[in-house]
Amino acid sequence: MSQAGTQTAVAISRKTLWAGRILSALPILFLLADAIGKLWRPLPAAVVEGTTKLGWSVSAIPIIGATLLVSVILYAIPRTSVLGAILLTGYLGGAVATNARVANPLFGYILAPVYVGIFVWGGLFFRDPRVRALIPWKD
Numbered sequence: 001m002s003q004a005g006t007q008t009a010v011a012i013s014r015k016t017l018w019a020g021r022i023l024s025a026l027p028i029l030f031l032l033a034d035a036i037g038k039l040w041r042p043l044p045a046a047v048v049e050g051t052t053k054l055g056w057s058v059s060a061i062p063i064i065g066a067t068l069l070v071s072v073i074l075y076a077i078p079r080t081s082v083l084g085a086i087l088l089t090g091y092l093g094g095a096v097a098t099n100a101r102v103a104n105p106l107f108g109y110i111l112a113p114v115y116v117g118i119f120v121w122g123g124l125f126f127r128d129p130r131v132r133a134l135i136p137w138k139d
Contacts, residue, residue, distance in 0.1 A: 012129055020127025024075070027119045031072045031088070038065025054098050067091065075120065082131065085124050092117045 012020075037047045038061050051061050071091055075084025092113035099109040125131050 012127070012132065016126050020123050020125065022123075023119055024123030024127060027088070027116050027123070028072055028076050030116065031068060035065045035069035035072060038062065039069065054102055056098075078128070081124055081128060085120050088120050089117055092120075
């Protein structure tokens with residue numbers, strides 16, 4: 001069966017596509033910087049301090065960074081962007097849970113990963129016709 005027969009095409013204008021790319025670039029750049037900080041050697045003091053304050057051991061930092069880096073790369077590649085968004089959703093959910101567990105402030109810390117997730121899925125919605133077909137927006 002051809003690919004065209006299995007998917008419903010949803011037309012996307014150039015403006016919508018570029019809006020999606022811009023919305024997607026914001027979390028990509030932010031999360032890429034975060035991943036690189038966790039993989040940098042020697043680890044930056046701010047990364048070690050911030051991670052250990054959340055209850056994670058220093059030995060977990062490179063694993064967290066590698067997981068984030070792989071997820072961001074998958075999200076940035078159009079062919080694997082949906083898988084990347086799903087993985088980033090899990091990662092960001094863990095960040096919400098971690099911040100809630102240590103009783104960080106709601107709007108500054110606990111909801112910050114939710115805001116990033118909105119940009120992840122919002123950008124994907126505008127740039128990927130498969131996601132637009134799954135979540136039809138009614139005018």
